[in-house]
Amino acid sequence: MTARQVRPRTRALALCGAVGLLLALTGCGGSSDDTKPPTASSTAPPAAPSASASASPADPDAVVKAVVLEVYSAMWVEQMKAYRVASPDGTKLDDFATLDALSAFERDLATMKKNNTRVTGGVGHEPEVTALDLEAKIPTATVEDCIDLSKWKAERTSGEVIPLPTAQPLRYVAAATVERWDEDRWMVTEYKPDGSRSC
Template sequence: MTAMNRRSKGRRTAAVHTRKYATALLITSSLVAMAGCSSGDSDTSSKPSSSPSAASPSATSTAGSEDAAVLAAYTSSWHAQTEAYSKASSAGTDLKKNTTLRALFDIEHDLEVMRKDGQVTTGKPVISPKVLKVTAAKIPTATVTDCIDTTHWILTDKATKKPVPLPTTRLIKYVSTASLEKWGKTWMVTKLTAQEQAC
């Protein structure tokens, strides 16, 4: 479920007749419960989580580097999502750079609804990602937990430039998880899941 879908779900729960406000801003993402919310003004200030103690300094260094690469891919995907939602289109963004087609499906659906309703977003979400785990395998995987703060990420009517009214019961800050896979040397976001949990 994407950031936009997360807020949409809250809207449907609060008032089904507000379907036209389908993208009541994030996650997505998506966008888990262990993440704490940041009050920082930048979504790029997150530091990689420290890796567990390892048998050798080189192993620790490798684990730290992998965590940093995972966070960089996740953050890049979020920057691209934010840009896409700001114009209700993924055209000209870097969404495909770190986001798989499977994860893009929900995002593209959100964007289609936004275009139909004449809506875009203004401002930016604040993210606070942490790497929960990285698993070595033929295709390495990683899980990221996040607290998405949408306080200053506003769904706006494109024509009037006014905020779209949204239910007051929706979660403004919520827990999100992301799954990633390493394709060659590149980490890709494969799934974004917003949780019904405040952070």
């Protein structure tokens, strides 16, 4: 395993950049209401079957794409568990995310804990594999997801509801890089929301 493939296991977290999920957190300035936890789907994001949207039956890479989407969806499930309690403890988040993606989620969680916030709602997903390079030294896939915040909810541990900023788009595109490190093991290594792209 190369140095790039060493999985960071630090559990020091913060949540100011919605880096993984919620653009609303990017500011983190102004009032404390700007520090809203990003969120994953409230129950479970569409598991790999929504992979079918990105791979037709005739697609020779259909199986690989389905596995990539399964890992991406599993990351969201574990991330949601962590964001509901502002802690990665008891989750398997680092089984599916690492490097920049995991570090970003950990920063989010640390900030949530510091500000006594948690996620109580969820987000919708429409992920698809838009690029796949199986010939690279480290096989890589790109997943694009339409993030839907219409059911997103967050609150302080006191019960105070935290509304979304008025400028927060309710539907936007996010992109994730997913890499295969072992024969059958894919990991989400990067996650970037793009509020300028609606969906």
